[in-house]
Amino acid sequence: MLEIKNLHVSIEDDGTEILKGVTLTVNAGEVHAIMGPNGSGKSTLASVLAGRDGYVVTEGSVIYKGVDLLDMAPDKRAREGVFLAFQYPVELPGVSMANFLRQAVNSVREHRNQKVLSAMEFLKLMKEKAQLVQLDPSLKQRAVNEGFSGGEKKRNEIFQLAMLEPTLAILDETDSGLDIDALRVVSEGINSLRSSDRAFVIITHYQRLLDYVIPDFVHVLVDGRIVESGGKELALKLEDQGYDWLKPTESDPITA
């Protein structure tokens, strides 16, 4: 479903290279975890997959469902089933959740040649999916992310995921800032959305989310490169030993 080959990405403004040759293949039904220390480039990878401005791909390719993903406009990618749960969800003052999501859901449905939902059908769907992450149904009148608590914002991202039914869901630090109860709710939400035709890329700094959402693969991103890949036990090793053993040391520099 997703094939990332030797991806090099720099910051547009100053040319700093952040991703230095990332290769990763994700198949339908799989859950991949990407772990790594702060600043290693995890969010950059997510941003480039979603099509955020400000980055330049200098080398490599990304093929999604057989086509060049990097060639597609961000809204088209979303309609094609790429979903990003933001590390920092954005506030849209005065824009109600209902309005926002109705427009989003219908533009995605239209793209998939599905029937556009009526207001009633839509509100019913919203109510049903909000329960999945235990969001208060009154949220439909609230402005998108405005005045939401940290935990509500994260749950809201998973709620939107459930509404939009993507084929590739990228979750950027959805667990950070959640207390243990909220973490459990979010994890259960994610697990219920796992399916054989949907893939997840879960970016996380800690392994605790992976106690609940068991990944098929774990990759470690350090300084813009995947330095280690393995099964779920890799996450536990990282928990135990930290990232230091994976970082280049002065006596053993990784030469370019």
Added chain:
Amino acid sequence: MSSSDTKYLREVESSEYEHGFFTDIEADKAPVGLSEEIVRFISKKKEEPEWLLEWRLKAFKRFEALVDEHATPEWAHLTIKEIDFQSICYYSAPIQRPSLDSLDEVDPQIIETFNRLGIPLAEQQRLTGVAVDVIMDSVSVATTFKAELAEKGVIFCSFSDAVRDHPDLVKKYMGSVVPYTDNFYATLNSAVFSDGSFCYIPPGVHCPMELSTYFRINEAGTGQFERTLIIADEGSYVSYLEGCTAPQRDEHQLHAAVVEIIAHKDAEVKYSTIQNWYPGSEEGVGGVYNFVTKRGICSGSGSKISWTQLETGSAITWKYPSVILKGDNSIGEFYSVAFTKGRQQADTGTKMIHIGKNTRSTIISKGISGGRSQNSYRGLVKIQKSATNARNFSQCDSMLLGDRSGAHTFPYLEIQNSTAQVEHEATTSRVGEDQIFYCKQRGISEIDAIKLIVNGFCKEILAQLPMEFAVEAQKLLAIELESSVG
């Protein structure tokens, strides 16, 4: 024909000749230019009583003096080409001859907008001044609607009809809120006003429907110098709608209207405007200059006046709907969305003059500027010595689309009573890249994202508009955004 009339006509003929041109003047049209003769001509044409002619003449004298002093207003944040007041025609008969033969002659962009607003063909023709020979539905609507109002004793008619049928009311209230000396354009209007609307709500009457000029315009064309007078007697209520979302073509470049509102004890007047006059081309050619004086007085205790406006049209807008809070416990409100694009310039805001005790005012202004437009908020909150425990809350938010437009805020405060509580908040923002990206990531296109964000920004103002008006307003904003961003 009186002797002054013949004399006048001769003068006109000779002056025309003098200037070396000849126009086929129709009987119902005054010659170009402004003079005492013209003012008399207008008053005569309208068969006005002597007192009204006197009033016009006083205004005209004042106007002449102002022109001699070069006292045209200059303080607004606007760039205006000098207006030649002698090149304007100050009177033409209310029912104008259609000036176009078919819709093909109308700016295609306007037609496009009509179609998107879902305005029927006949209505499109009326709005653009195309000859129509069908009788429009709205005429019969207007008739049934009048009967219902009459039953409640509500008077809603043209200003001219009011002068004829209710002279005492007109005499008592006209100029009582906006005196003819008020400002340059109000003075001009007082001398030459063509027609307008008059509305009186008797004591204790809750007006059973929204009064809309939309219907009135069908009877008599709007003039460039309109005059509106609204009187809400004790304990009454009225909601008044001015304008419509359809873009209005108009050959008059200068519009200088005057609106006066009087709210007696415990009365409430809600005045909503959608202003969408022709803004001129992308390059800033043509377009209406809209210099309006709107003011209401809460003369009785417990009265309330609230102005809500959506301003999207005109090349230049200069307008400050104001409230004089004279009665104790009276309330003044101003809710505004001003959207500018292309080369438009808007300088709008309000004045809240607190005189009575426990008076309250709220000002919420949202400016959205795209293209190379300039959008200014200018507001005055004045708390007089007598206004014990007065309160004001002002919030002025500006949103910039792109980086070639400008937003400016000029809040003025004059406080003469130490018990006053005044709060002012102002923000300026751009439609954030991150906000647009967030929407796009959910499958929403860029233009739809901008529409969502701007509508969210204006939400609390649009919510003040009567339901149907609000829906239209939202559509209008969406269309304006498409043409400015798309």
